[in-house]
Amino acid sequence: MARFRKVDPRIWNDQKFRSLSNHGKLVFLFCLTHPHMTSLGAMRETLPGMAAELEWEPKAFREAFLEASERGLLELDERAGYVGIPNFLRYNGPESPNVVKSWTNLVDLLPECELKTQLPQRVSRFISTKGEAFREAFREAFPEAYRKAMPNPEPEPEPEPEPELEREDLRSADECESEPPEDPDDGLDDPDLDDNLDAPADPDPDPDAPAEDDPDGPAKPRKSRNHYSEAFEDFWRTYPKKVAKRRAATAYRKALKAIMADLEIGERDADAKLLYAAMRFAESDTGKSGRFCPHPTTWLNGGQYDDDPADWARTSPEPPTSEPPKPRKNPPTFHADGSVTYDNG
Numbered sequence: 001m002a003r004f005r006k007v008d009p010r011i012w013n014d015q016k017f018r019s020l021s022n023h024g025k026l027v028f029l030f031c032l033t034h035p036h037m038t039s040l041g042a043m044r045e046t047l048p049g050m051a052a053e054l055e056w057e058p059k060a061f062r063e064a065f066l067e068a069s070e071r072g073l074l075e076l077d078e079r080a081g082y083v084g085i086p087n088f089l090r091y092n093g094p095e096s097p098n099v100v101k102s103w104t105n106l107v108d109l110l111p112e113c114e115l116k117t118q119l120p121q122r123v124s125r126f127i128s129t130k131g132e133a134f135r136e137a138f139r140e141a142f143p144e145a146y147r148k149a150m151p152n153p154e155p156e157p158e159p160e161p162e163p164e165l166e167r168e169d170l171r172s173a174d175e176c177e178s179e180p181p182e183d184p185d186d187g188l189d190d191p192d193l194d195d196n197l198d199a200p201a202d203p204d205p206d207p208d209a210p211a212e213d214d215p216d217g218p219a220k221p222r223k224s225r226n227h228y229s230e231a232f233e234d235f236w237r238t239y240p241k242k243v244a245k246r247r248a249a250t251a252y253r254k255a256l257k258a259i260m261a262d263l264e265i266g267e268r269d270a271d272a273k274l275l276y277a278a279m280r281f282a283e284s285d286t287g288k289s290g291r292f293c294p295h296p297t298t299w300l301n302g303g304q305y306d307d308d309p310a311d312w313a314r315t316s317p318e319p320p321t322s323e324p325p326k327p328r329k330n331p332p333t334f335h336a337d338g339s340v341t342y343d344n345g
Contacts, residue, residue, distance in 0.1 A: 041088025095266015
């Protein structure tokens with residue numbers, strides 16, 4: 001299930017939400033942030049089960065839930081165990097088309113009921129306000145719901161047949177050939193033509209100069225192959241060891257896709273997770289160790305951003321420090337005959 005959830009601060013300005021009792025507000029926020037709530041805004045749960053999680057009496061929880069349900073903030077099919085939030089996608093929409101494609105697996109987790117049947121139609125209305133990539137992903141994930149939600153395109157009008165020419169307007173080829181051709185104007189008597197003949201020819205245009213009437217102007221420069229995203233640049237500035245930036249960027253993109261798929265979150269939240277993990281790692285013993293700090297590519301490919309920060313302690317032993325040799329207590333004495341003696345002392 002989605003681990004991250006957005007709670008818009010404007011909720012405290014909403015008339016329906018403000019009209020709830022304190023218990024009703026707590027129950028709504030509990031459902032919104034419940035660990036089982038899917039990114040579709042629905043989950044399989046029961047009122048007694050949620051009441052037990054909060055250690056409430058079932059009757060008190062039911063009254064607070066029905067209070068929010070009467071105002072259209074929550075919906076419930078008690079027999080099926082279906083709990084939903086009608087306006088969930090309005091504030092927690094998908095961050096990418098891949099999230100939309102993953103919804104097919106989430107629908108299978110919801111119990112069969114009338115509310116579940118209505119869910120794809122509600123989602124389709126929301127997706128119709130998004131871009132073409134989102135609509136295409138929804139079309140692949142929910143073809144039946146897409147076909148019912150989207151109106152049938154109007155058929156193109158057939159071209160009208162051309163009217164037949166009247167017989168009197170037709171002329172035979174012989175008649176056309178019999179007509180003498182008009183005498184074309186050769187322009188030899190035109191005084192302006194004489195002036196133009198004496199004028200010098202235009203010089204060759206500059207091939208590098210943009211055309212005067214070119215609406216697009218000069219060609220735009222192509223982007224460099226080493227263009228990095230702003231999120232990766234933040235990560236690169238934060239990570240303590242800066243080695244092999246291009247390979248690190250490739251590993252960063254792979255880690256980003258893995259996080260988005262595992263946690264069912266958008267790219268922006270996945271970027272924030274990697275940046276926060278890099279900040280924590282930079283302050284750890286391993287991040288400050290220098291020679292024992294792994295390269296960013298190794299750190300990303302190994303999924304070490306998911307490690308417990310307590311495990312980021314330095315495991316390699318410190319290099320031994322070399323101490324100068326201590327002087328001998330009995331230094332040697334070298335004699336002229338080549339012999340050596342040691343003083344006792």
